[in-house]
Amino acid sequence: MGLQRFAIFTNPKIEDVLESEVQRVLHAHAHKTEVRPDIEGLVIVEVEDVPAVCDMLCAIRSAHYVMRLTAILDLPQTTDAVQALVRHIMEDPVNRLPDISKAEFFRVRCTRLGLHSFRSHDVEREVGEAAHEYHKIPAKMRGATTILRVDVIGDKVVLGVQIHGEELSKRLHPEFIRDASIRPNVAFAMLHLAGYGEGEVLMDPFVGSGTIALEAAVRFPNNKIIGIDRSDRVVKGARANAETLGLTNVELTTANARNLKSVVARSSVDCIVTNPPWGIRIGKNEEMEDLYRGFLASATEVLKIGGRIACLLVRWEAFLHHCRSSGRWVVKMARPIRTGELNPVLFIVERVEDTMWNNIKRDIFVLVGDARKGDGVTTLESFKKQQVAVADGAASGEKEEAGNGHEVEGEEAVEGEGAMRPRRRFSQ
Numbered sequence: 018m019g020l021q022r023f024a025i026f027t028n029p030k031i032e033d034v035l036e037s038e039v040q041r042v043l044h045a046h047a048h049k050t051e052v053r054p055d056i057e058g059l060v061i062v063e064v065e066d067v068p069a070v071c072d073m074l075c076a077i078r079s080a081h082y083v084m085r086l087t088a089i090l091d092l093p094q095t096t097d098a099v100q101a102l103v104r105h106i107m108e109d110p111v112n113r114l115p116d117i118s119k120a121e122f123f124r125v126r127c128t129r130l131g132l133h134s135f136r137s138h139d140v141e142r143e144v145g146e147a148a149h150e151y152h153k154i155p156a157k158m159r160g161a162t163t164i165l166r167v168d169v170i171g172d173k174v175v176l177g178v179q180i181h182g183e184e185l186s187k188r189l190h191p192e193f194i195r196d197a198s199i200r201p202n203v204a205f206a207m208l209h210l211a212g213y214g215e216g217e218v219l220m221d222p223f224v225g226s227g228t229i230a231l232e233a234a235v236r237f238p239n240n241k242i243i244g245i246d247r248s249d250r251v252v253k254g255a256r257a258n259a260e261t262l263g264l265t266n267v268e269l270t271t272a273n274a275r276n277l278k279s280v281v282a283r284s285s286v287d288c289i290v291t292n293p294p295w296g297i298r299i300g301k302n303e304e305m306e307d308l309y310r311g312f313l314a315s316a317t318e319v320l321k322i323g324g325r326i327a328c329l330l331v332r333w334e335a336f337l338h339h340c341r342s343s344g345r346w347v348v349k350m351a352r353p354i355r356t357g358e359l360n361p362v363l364f365i366v367e368r369v370e371d372t373m374w375n376n377i378k379r380d381i382f383v384l385v386g387d388a389r390k391g392d393g394v395t396t397l398e399s400f401k402k403q404q405v406a407v408a409d410g411a412a413s414g415e416k417e418e419a420g421n422g423h424e425v426e427g428e429e430a431v432e433g434e435g436a437m438r439p440r441r442r443f444s445q
């Protein structure tokens with residue numbers, strides 16, 4: 018049984034998510050996986066060429082598309098780069114031109130990332146003409162099931178034959194898609210990075226065409242998934258997508274993301290995964306800030322303690338500011354994900370115990386105790402007085418003693434049954 022190399026593309030900066038899914042899905046069949054640091058978005062897998070392998074690869078949800086890999090070439094650094102590339106391919110067509118000899122029709126697709134003096138369309142046209150000349154097979158723009166790929170990523174060119182028709186990441190929008198929709202493979206990565214799992218209630222308060230909610234509903238058919246959008250038209254479109262896909266575990270409702278309590282009970286949601294409006298074309302800074310502040314305040318009410326928000330944002334400063342200043346959130350991750358020409362940042366924040374507690378903790382000390390259990394803390398003023406007493410105790414060398422005996426590192430809140438004691442000086 019021979020080995021075959023496949024090139025799998027996703028959005029740049031989530032290659033690690035793709036690689037781990039490839040390893041899980043292909044399991045023992047994958048001999049080697051490789052993330053190429055010089056080619057953004059690419060994972061290469063060397064795999065046993067068994068019949069089921071293509072089906073397994075097409076089931077990978079963090080992939081945009083998969084190709085049987087023919088060659089990786091350097092892009093000629095000349096003014097006629099596309100023509101020079103075609104000449105280079107045709108010097109050794111057996112090893113460089115993807116094999117489409119059995120196709121009835123074909124078309125060439127090019128994804129281009131980086132700064133170049135040509136367009137994707139130029140590559141598609143020039144390589145298409147050369148392949149047609151060589152294989153004597155007609156090209157067809159619509160309906161061709163054989164897709165020869167020539168992807169230009171920076172100064173590298175990846176050549177191969179796509180092993181499926183439509184892009185895998187077009188799977189969730191059979192009826193309706195918005196301009197602002199993200200791809201399902203990005204939705205998969207957001208859910209994965211948020212640690213969303215079996216049995217958890219998920220909410221997307223800016224659901225749009227439903228990408229994130231539908232992706233979660235496919236993966237976790239027994240979970241409860243709630244999608245909200247303020248537009249009736251959009252909610253109808255997302256419902257149509259869910260119905261066509263036969264998904265029955267998604268509730269889609271018209272509502273405002275600033276008032277999530279109108280849809281779900283307090284502390285009933287485990288995870289919010291969403292991409293709110295980015296305010297690229299419209300939306301003043303203040304409007305976006307106001308929206309993010311309102312959404313975070315509302316999320317605070319419906320999310321359980323320990324629950325997470327995964328939020329993909331372009332103008333993220335206001336979101337981060339509100340997270341930090343409220344004291345209710347701990348930032349777990351900030352990771353840019355390339356989507357088209359933009360680099361939005363995926364924030365993952367976790368809902369932590371108590372506002373007053375965390376604000377004060379940030380100022381001076383982490384204290385042992387739990388305000389909710391009535392450890393003598395009722396108001397901000399009384400809490401501050403205790404701080405002074407505690408600080409005095411620390412200065413005089415009073416011994417630390419945690420109620421539950423757990424050592425706590427860094428910024429984590431300290432929980433326990435014991436009296437409030439100074440644990441660790443804080444700097445932020």
Ligand SMILES: C[S@@+](CC[C@H](N)C(=O)[O-])C[C@H]1O[C@@H](n2cnc3c(N)ncnc32)[C@H](O)[C@@H]1O
Pocket residue numbers: 195197198199200222223224225226227228229245246247248251272273274275291292293294295308
């Ligand atoms: C960027 S789109 C979401 C796209 C979605 N993730 C998808 O893949 O289709 C943002 C959505 O938020 C909705 N929206 C804007 N403000 C809102 C608000 N205050 N409450 C609820 N939805 C809102 C818009 O109608 C829009 O559909």
